[in-house]
Amino acid sequence: MANDKGWSGSASAALRWQPGSTVQDIDTSGKPGFDGDKALGEQLLAERGQRLSELQELLYANGRAGDHRSVLLVLQGMDTAGKGGIVRHVIGMVDPQGVKTASFGKPTEEELAHDFLWRIHQQTPKGGQIGVFDRSHYEDVLVVRVHDLVPPAVWEPRYDIINDFEEDLIATGTTIVKCAMFVSLDEQKKRLAERLDRPDKYWKYNPADIDERGYWPKYQEAYQAVLDRTSVDGAPWHIIPADRKWFSRLAITELLIEALEGLNLDWPPADFDVEHEKARLAKA
Secondary structure (H helix, E strand, C coil): CCCCCCECCCHHHHHECCCCCCHHHCCCCCCCCECCCHHHHHHHHHHHHHHHHHHHHHHHHHHHCCCCCEEEEEEEECCCCCHHHHHHHCHHHCCHHHEEEEECCCCCHHHHCCCCCHHHHCCCCCCCCEEEEECCHHHHHCHHHHCCCCCHHHHCCHHHHHHHHHHHHHHCCEEEEEEEEECCHHHHHHHHHHHHHCHHHHHHCCCHHHHHHCCHHHHHHHHHHHHHHHCECCECEEEEECCCHHHHHHHHHHHHHHHHHCCCCCCCCCCCCHHHHHHHHHHC
């Protein structure tokens, strides 16, 4: 369960994509399941960050002891939705030794020479790791579809292929936390303007982001298909309203905590004689 302070219940239940919902109706400034304000949210983020760090250390320790289980956080969203902020401000609260982060942009020539999941397979987390996909395999049914990069006959079967791929990951011990981050066009415009007003943000600005805004109706259609066809019981999508950065960070922190607590981890037992080692150390 999520922290009961500010949350009305489980964050995963509040944020989970519901069949029959529509992308157009997503409240990008909403706080599903959370009745606190920004001050409480930021306070909770610090507190819950400690819990997340403890659980991640447990996962990492078990992985070092041979446990094959892992967690994969999938972040999908338009530019400025805050994916990078999640990596810095949420994943940044845990030990980087146990984290594997991958970002999937435009495929290289080598990647294009293989199946679309080839580059994804290479970045899946190993036992004991939290994997983070900043963009993901879903680019191949979003950007590819919106910009007609391949014919429908190519991208249409990919929904089922993705479901099978994720089912295989789950079967081998990976818990998948999928987060679709939605920012309003108005908020996106403000964030793009900030990048143009601040020299320390220039590096984040991409002129193509303005062009992409014109494709938002097509992206809505593509996201609708993704959510309807790939939100399954074993790997459901969670909708993250992203206009409030503090809420999106708190929400994803809670989702990760719930996923890790669901593994029921304990510290791995010593693979040596503890009392014997104490006696040796006393004489050293």
